[in-house]
Amino acid sequence: MTAIRPPAKDPAPPLLRVRDLAMTFPGRRRSAPVRAVDGVSFDLAAGETLGLVGESGCGKSTTGRMIVRLLEPTAGTVEYDGREIGRLSQRALKPLRREIQMVFQDPHSSLNPRQSVARIIADPLLVQGSSAAGARERALELMELVGLIPEHADRRPHEFSGGQAQRIGIARALATGPRLVVADEPVSALDVSVQAQIVNLMERLQRELGLAYLFVAHDLSVVKRVCDRVAVMYLGRIVEVGAKDRVYGAPAHPYTRALLSAVPLPDPAAERTRERITLLGDPPSPAAPPPGCSFHPRCPKARSVCRTEAPVLRLLAPGEPREVACHFPEEG
Incomplete structure (x- = not known):
């Protein structure tokens, strides 16, 4: 059978x-x-x-x-x-x-030097309408997820090494829960x-x-x-x-x-x-x-x-x- x-x-x-x-x-001038x-x-x-x-x-x-x-x-x-x-x-x-989010090549140049790490990670959520308190709480969770110390949330990007700064960039990309991440020369x-x-x-x-x-x-x-x-x-x-x-x-x-x-x-x-x-x-x-x-x-x-x-x-x-x-x- x-x-x-x-x-x-x-x-x-x-x-x-x-x-x-x-x-x-477009070409410059006559190029x-x-x-x-x-x-x-x-x-x-x-x-x-x-x-x-x-x-x-x-x-x-x-x-x-x-x-x-x-x-x-x-x-x-x-x-x-x-x-x-x-x-x-x-x-x-x-x-x-x-x-759909992106991780950039140069971690330090892609982070706002005037903002704290918590604010940088929370920014995508604030743009999408989250409350400030909720966005900060999510930022602290993401810092821990990518291997950063949440107690450093109020530091500025220049206080972190290149690898740590790239972890901040990755955390920011993950803030909104994406399904697709474009990683442009991330390492x-x-x-x-x-x-x-x-x-x-x-x-x-x-x-x-x-x-x-x-x-x-x-x-x-x-x-x-x-x-x-x-x-x-x-x-x-x-x-x-x-x-x-x-x-x-x-x-x-x-x-x-x-x-x-x-x-x-x-x-x-x-x-x-x-x-x-x-x-x-x-x-x-x-x-x-x-x-x-x-x-x-x-x-x-x-x-x-x-x-x-x-x-x-x-x-x-x-x-x-x-x-x-x-x-x-x-x-x-």
Whole structure:
């Protein structure tokens, strides 16, 4: 007798859906406009961590700021929990700001030096209409949650170390009970030992609170540890996106392979014998991107089609949930 299998359940819709997101900054005086982000698309599931990586200036931080609407996109859509939020007015967006928050790269420059720590953490709640007493009580709870001493609530940011200041920034981001946190290089300004502490904290908070992270970074070692999936950006576009183990274990795009070849290995013997990929020249200016594939001037595999046709992001192989924008990807 043949067993009857129950119908497969449809996968849950993503918490965040970004499609064709673009940002063009006007040029100064007579200079050309700068295409900082040029058609970025990705999904982020509830409780997942997606790493957005690439060289400085590739557009990853601009992408994060557009998602939280610190920057207004030039084009494209941002859907949060099934609702398009990219064109909402600030008034209509206000209730959703409870659920989408941001942690910034430089903890001290993102904190108001004139305010106490308790007030900084409570500010998002006060904006949302909480009472002063209730917001302060919540701020003290959050200080304890992120590993700070509540008795220090009335101190100013300059009285804390860099790691402690970043804990304040994380507490502020958690004040309204968000489901999505955009973390823009949250550990790059910290010492290595402090980086590990902040990463441990963010992982624990994700487990306890069910957070989804968009983790913007250039340190591939940190991304490998904290992320479920990785999206690699180059000159404003995503060139490869997929599960962390596949991207790190068998990178398909030449740029991804070059980035990973520069990551130090813990085994000295393996470090001495592995292949290093040296890219040609410097990244092109986003004010004057090259025709065709934007990576072709530096790509060791470039051919004539790469100079005339821009590759589209497509599945690498049937059944493998990894997409690559390359005319000649590695199939391994």
